[in-house]
Amino acid sequence: MPTLVRDLRIAEDDWRLVDEGPAAPGLIAPLDAWRENPDGAGVWLRSDTEVDAVAEEVLAAPVIAIEFPAFADGRGLSMGALLRSRHGYQGELRAFGEVVPDLTEYMHRCGFNAFVMASDRDAEAAIASIGRMSDHYQASVREPVPPFRRSTA
Amino acid sequence: MYQYSNFDQRFIDERVEQFRSQTERYLAGELTDDQFQQLRLRNGLYIQRLAPMLRIAVPYGILSATQLRALARICRDYDKGYGHLSTRQNVQINWPELIDVPDILADLAKVQMHAIQTSGSCIRNITTDQFAGVADDELIDPRPWCEVMRQWSTFHPEFDWLPRKFKIAVNGAESDRAATHVHDIGIHIRPGPSGEPLFDFLVGGGLGRTPAIGARIRDGLPEHHLLTYLEAILRVYNRYGRRDNKYKARIKILVRAMTPEGFREKVDAEWERVKDSPSTLPQAELDRIKACFEPHPYASLEDETDLLAAARLANPAFNNWLSNNVAPHKRPGYAIVTLSTKPTGVPPGDVTDIQMEAVADWSERFGFGEVRISHEQNFILPDVRQRDLETLFRLADEQGLAQANVGLLTNVICCPGGDYCSLANAKSIPVAEAIQSRFDDYDYLHDLGPLDLNISGCMNACGHHHVGHIGILGVDKRGAEFYQVSLGGNQALDASLGKIVGPSFSRAEVPDVIEKILDVYLKSRFEGEEFLHCYRRIGIEPFREQVYADAG
Numbered sequence: 058m059p060t061l062v063r064d065l066r067i068a069e070d071d072w073r074l075v076d077e078g079p080a081a082p083g084l085i086a087p088l089d090a091w092r093e094n095p096d097g098a099g100v101w102l103r104s105d106t107e108v109d110a111v112a113e114e115v116l117a118a119p120v121i122a123i124e125f126p127a128f129a130d131g132r133g134l135s136m137g138a139l140l141r142s143r144h145g146y147q148g149e150l151r152a153f154g155e156v157v158p159d160l161t162e163y164m165h166r167c168g169f170n171a172f173v174m175a176s177d178r179d180a181e182a183a184i185a186s187i188g189r190m191s192d193h194y195q196a197s198v199r200e201p202v203p204p205f206r207r208s209t210a
Numbered sequence: 211m212y213q214y215s216n217f218d219q220r221f222i223d224e225r226v227e228q229f230r231s232q233t234e235r236y237l238a239g240e241l242t243d244d245q246f247q248q249l250r251l252r253n254g255l256y257i258q259r260l261a262p263m264l265r266i267a268v269p270y271g272i273l274s275a276t277q278l279r280a281l282a283r284i285c286r287d288y289d290k291g292y293g294h295l296s297t298r299q300n301v302q303i304n305w306p307e308l309i310d311v312p313d314i315l316a317d318l319a320k321v322q323m324h325a326i327q328t329s330g331s332c333i334r335n336i337t338t339d340q341f342a343g344v345a346d347d348e349l350i351d352p353r354p355w356c357e358v359m360r361q362w363s364t365f366h367p368e369f370d371w372l373p374r375k376f377k378i379a380v381n382g383a384e385s386d387r388a389a390t391h392v393h394d395i396g397i398h399i400r401p402g403p404s405g406e407p408l409f410d411f412l413v414g415g416g417l418g419r420t421p422a423i424g425a426r427i428r429d430g431l432p433e434h435h436l437l438t439y440l441e442a443i444l445r446v447y448n449r450y451g452r453r454d455n456k457y458k459a460r461i462k463i464l465v466r467a468m469t470p471e472g473f474r475e476k477v478d479a480e481w482e483r484v485k486d487s488p489s490t491l492p493q494a495e496l497d498r499i500k501a502c503f504e505p506h507p508y509a510s511l512e513d514e515t516d517l518l519a520a521a522r523l524a525n526p527a528f529n530n531w532l533s534n535n536v537a538p539h540k541r542p543g544y545a546i547v548t549l550s551t552k553p554t555g556v557p558p559g560d561v562t563d564i565q566m567e568a569v570a571d572w573s574e575r576f577g578f579g580e581v582r583i584s585h586e587q588n589f590i591l592p593d594v595r596q597r598d599l600e601t602l603f604r605l606a607d608e609q610g611l612a613q614a615n616v617g618l619l620t621n622v623i624c625c626p627g628g629d630y631c632s633l634a635n636a637k638s639i640p641v642a643e644a645i646q647s648r649f650d651d652y653d654y655l656h657d658l659g660p661l662d663l664n665i666s667g668c669m670n671a672c673g674h675h676h677v678g679h680i681g682i683l684g685v686d687k688r689g690a691e692f693y694q695v696s697l698g699g700n701q702a703l704d705a706s707l708g709k710i711v712g713p714s715f716s717r718a719e720v721p722d723v724i725e726k727i728l729d730v731y732l733k734s735r736f737e738g739e740e741f742l743h744c745y746r747r748i749g750i751e752p753f754r755e756q757v758y759a760d761a762g
């Protein structure tokens with residue numbers, strides 16, 4: 058049973074992923090289908106989507122779900138980071154597909170706040186992995202100021 | 211050298227605990243082999259043919275005496291009493307038990323060391339000139355920049371799951387001792403009009419299956435922009451690099467597919483958007499890191515020309531060593547010593563715990579407690595007083611570390627190959643040994659002059675065979691181990707890739723083949739002409755003819 062982690066807690070998933078249209082409120086649909094009925098629907102972005110090209114239109118979606126087609130495929134990390142920091146996306150940014158605990162820490166730092174995990178155990182491990190490291194060297198979506206620009210560094 | 215801040219130490223300690231928890235979850239069956247593989251690889255832990263192998267990071271090849279002693283102890287406690295210096299200036303140990311690895315990492319953390327990102331598809335240990343900071347032909351000391359990039363690339367949120375491993379090399383001297391032309395990114399640092407450091411970027415060089423020389427995509431980047439410009443390159447690679455075929459996943463394939471101009475435009479467009487972001491380096495941070503690399507308190511000495519000349523005459527072995535293994539230092543009265551790990555009969559790069567401790571002692575007695583590892587798999591003592599050279603030579607000789615073969619044929623670069631590595635097509639260490647024992651006459655070697663011979667056990671090219679003047683590559687021919695020989699590779703500023711001579715050879719044939727190649731060179735060369743120049747003048751044909759002459 059997939060388990061949703063949202064904002065660092067296990068949560069009820071009130072969205073359903075569909076692999077074809079029509080899109081509707083409560084459904085997360087592929088980009089083409091979503092474009093036809095965007096109102097109230099979530100959008101599914103594949104990992105080869107040109108984020109900068111579609112950002113403008115998808116910003117209104119309540120959920121953007123980015124697919125991680127394979128464990129260790131980091132393209133979605135760049136997509137998430139750009140949607141949040143470059144384009145200012147404010148809604149739910151969720152990762153689904155091959156999402157395994159420990160990678161969720163990177164996703165979290167790139168601005169994802171929801172993860173579809175394979176099981177409760179993975180969901181708990183994912184939550185535990187986030188924040189195990191108290192700080193990092195770089196700027197990120199969570200910490201836009203790198204340590205060398207903070208007064209306490 | 212760089213000293214950890216509280217931030218660095220806390221980071222590394224937390225990382226050990228994170229890995230401990232991952233290992234425990236794996237041993238408890240909560241992580242699959244595949245999942246754990248990716249996690250352990252980011253900590254330098256491979257499961258090899260015979261046993262696990264742990265690759266310990268030596269950032270840009272610099273170690274303190276204390277760190278080297280800690281490595282010696284780890285080799286004694288967890289390995290069979292020796293370690294292996296790798297071509298990425300790292301140290302590998304071959305027999306650790308998985309269950310011990312978190313403890314080994316904890317021991318390393320106590321001396322400001324780790325194994326982060328020494329394997330896996332991420333930014334690997336950044337390498338540089340093994341003579342950085344002391345070379346007499348240095349323009350800008352590259353070490354502070356290496357440290358800046360080490361920190362930036364450690365668990366980068368966005369760039370730790372790349373299509374493939376990613377290697378950055380930095381050079382700040384007139385000669386290129388860091389092989390920057392065959393790295394994913396090669397950086398040349400040079401002084402601008404008022405002495406400020408400027409960065410030139412080469413992208414898409416590499417060895418492996420499709421060797422390539424890096425394309426120059428930016429000249430003269432000012433220092434504060436280093437990280438944002440890297441971010442732009444890595445973002446383009448992370449998003450567009452191929453992930454469908456691991457042999458086509460390196461950035462060199464992307465650069466070729468987009469053309470260097472196309473790639474540059476994409477990077478420039480991305481950089482426009484991130485330039486001047488908070489990752490721009492503030493002067494205070496640059497100053498903090500540069501302060502760690504202030505010159506040592508050198509004494510004001512004179513060069514010991516007369517003393518050394520007399521010692522050369524009195525001791526021919528010392529004379530040879532001085533000619534090959536001792537390089538000029540920035541400061542008068544000092545010298546840079548290369549301790550060769552390549553006497554015949556020892557796998558290149560293998561060193562025992564006792565040797566490591568001896569080198570650590572010498573670095574304190576004859577220098578400022580600092581040791582380097584070169585990508586040619588040797589130890590370097592960077593600050594030896596010229597008047598101490600003869601004493602050091604005697605001590606090194608007793609430890610088997612004074613082979614006078616640096617830059618010569620027998621200073622073979624060799625990957626672990628089929629003896630240790632599960633990816634190998636063929637063994638490489640026995641080939642290195644056979645060559646070293648065939649050509650062990652010093653006068654002959656010296657007469658041959660500068661010659662790099664590099665051996666890899668498979669296409670992954672960890673032994674850098676493409677850039678050896680003579681390169682040897684293990685290939686699989688209907689299940690048997692064969693060796694392909696190439697000529698004319700070169701890793702220096704005028705970098706070039708070797709050309710294959712022809713059909714491959716059995717292991718037993720290799721020393722004869724090398725001898726025939728050397729014969730052609732010795733017969734064809736002009737007075738004083740080095741192997742590489744001779745090859746470039748006469749081309750591959752004369753070698754080809756000779757090598758296959760009686761293969762009816």
Ligand code: SF4
Pocket residue numbers: 625626627628631632633634635666667668669670671672673
């Ligand atoms: S070149 Fe091949 S055989 Fe040699 S260490 Fe690398 S992967 Fe292994």
